[in-house]
Amino acid sequence: MLKLYHTPLSPFCRKIRMLLKEKDLAFELVNENPWERRREFFALNPAGEVPVLVDGRRTIAHSTAICEYLEEAYPELGFLGESIEERAEIRRIIGWFDTKFNFEVTENILFEKVYKRLWSYGEPSSEALRAGKRNIAYHLDYIAYLTQDSQWLAGNRLSLADMTAAAHLSTLDYLGDVNWDAHPRAKEWYALIKSRPSFRNILMDRVMGLKPPAHYENPDF
Amino acid sequence: MLKLYHTPLSPFCRKIRMLLKEKDLAFELVNENPWERRREFFALNPAGEVPVLVDGRRTIAHSTAICEYLEEAYPELGFLGESIEERAEIRRIIGWFDTKFNFEVTENILFEKVYKRLWSYGEPSSEALRAGKRNIAYHLDYIAYLTQDSQWLAGNRLSLADMTAAAHLSTLDYLGDVNWDAHPRAKEWYALIKSRPSFRNILMDRVMGLKPPAHYENPDF
Structure with a gap:
């Protein structure tokens, strides 16, 4: 299952949450407070920022990269346009x-x-x-x-x-x-x-x- | 021919200029000072910001949109990775x-x-x-x-x-x-x-x- 590291008030995380739901993808939501600077989280994303998506062995960081990734990996329901x-x-x-x-x-x-x-x-x-x-x-x-x-x-x-x-x-x-x-x-x-x-x-x-x-x-x- | 509206010290414009050259695409460079708020330029991009790329009848604004566009429209020499x-x-x-x-x-x-x-x-x-x-x-x-x-x-x-x-x-x-x-x-x-x-x-x-x-x-x- 997909796993999304997020913090609730971040617009960049909210966008990914909405996209995942609209694409009808099941995902686990993990609350991450980036200001706590958790060492394990830096190992996932050296920028220390949310959102981070984990999809099996793949880790994708930065909201733009995540959106493009989801559109490529799960194209059935697309939200980036057709032409x-x-x-x-x-x-x-x-x-x-x-x-x-x-x-x-x-x-x-x-x-x-x-x-x-x-x-x-x-x-x-x-x-x-x-x-x-x-x-x-x-x-x-x-x-x-x-x-x-x-x-x-x-x-x-x-x-x-x-x-x-x-x-x-x-x-x-x-x-x-x-x-x-x-x-x-x-x-x-x-x-x-x-x-x-x-x-x-x-x-x-x-x-x-x-x-x-x-x-x-x-x-x- | 492609036309790029730019300002010389903007990193977002420099990136597109380098990409166009690496893709071996001919383009005309138009100097635009966005702080002059030219009315004709706002008609091209309501954000009033550079870079803006004009490709025939298509106008593409925002550096991320331009990069993705160039990779899609001119895929021969690609710079966004293969897998x-x-x-x-x-x-x-x-x-x-x-x-x-x-x-x-x-x-x-x-x-x-x-x-x-x-x-x-x-x-x-x-x-x-x-x-x-x-x-x-x-x-x-x-x-x-x-x-x-x-x-x-x-x-x-x-x-x-x-x-x-x-x-x-x-x-x-x-x-x-x-x-x-x-x-x-x-x-x-x-x-x-x-x-x-x-x-x-x-x-x-x-x-x-x-x-x-x-x-x-x-x-x-």
């Missing part, structure tokens, strides 16, 4: 959220509020938090733009682009930092994600003594 | 440099020294610069570790893993921030990269009124 154009567009949107959104929003909010303390990197910067909250709005507008003529971000099929965007947004939503009501189209898209069985388990996690807002796991929010 | 295990390992190392090295080193040095000014983000932070320079050492040790039994980072063939690592290191080397002499094995590996014809053009660029150190483009440094 070369679709794949380029899906990977572009994945890049948007894992790089741009991550830099402009996730690092400014999740890193500052949660991980800085765990990694002993000092106090949250109020300047970073303000920037993160300011930046999130135009990303929600971009989701609205991408879904103006389609149900999902890269057309009419759920893809890894949606999973990536939802994984980032869900961690910020856990912290109460997404103003969905100001972005009705993005909210509609996210309601579809929340109603996927593959996303339910992720939303059930309660972690690190933090309580999410009341709407957090409700698909009718 | 599924090789691909997972090459993508893991790409992830290491594009995410971990980028966060721990490139953003702390290149972003602080060069891009912060261009994007009008304020003064460089001396704390970030110190962290970047401190962090670079263990990444060079990791290159030495990966190449202890092989010529290249992921075995005995040049791959996108090497191009990614070299792209990041070369921009820092341009700024004079790599202490090669303290890392002889990493230096040996980088000398191999510097002697590739695909890397020569990149090292010939002179940009933004900045002068690189004397050893910068010399393969015998």
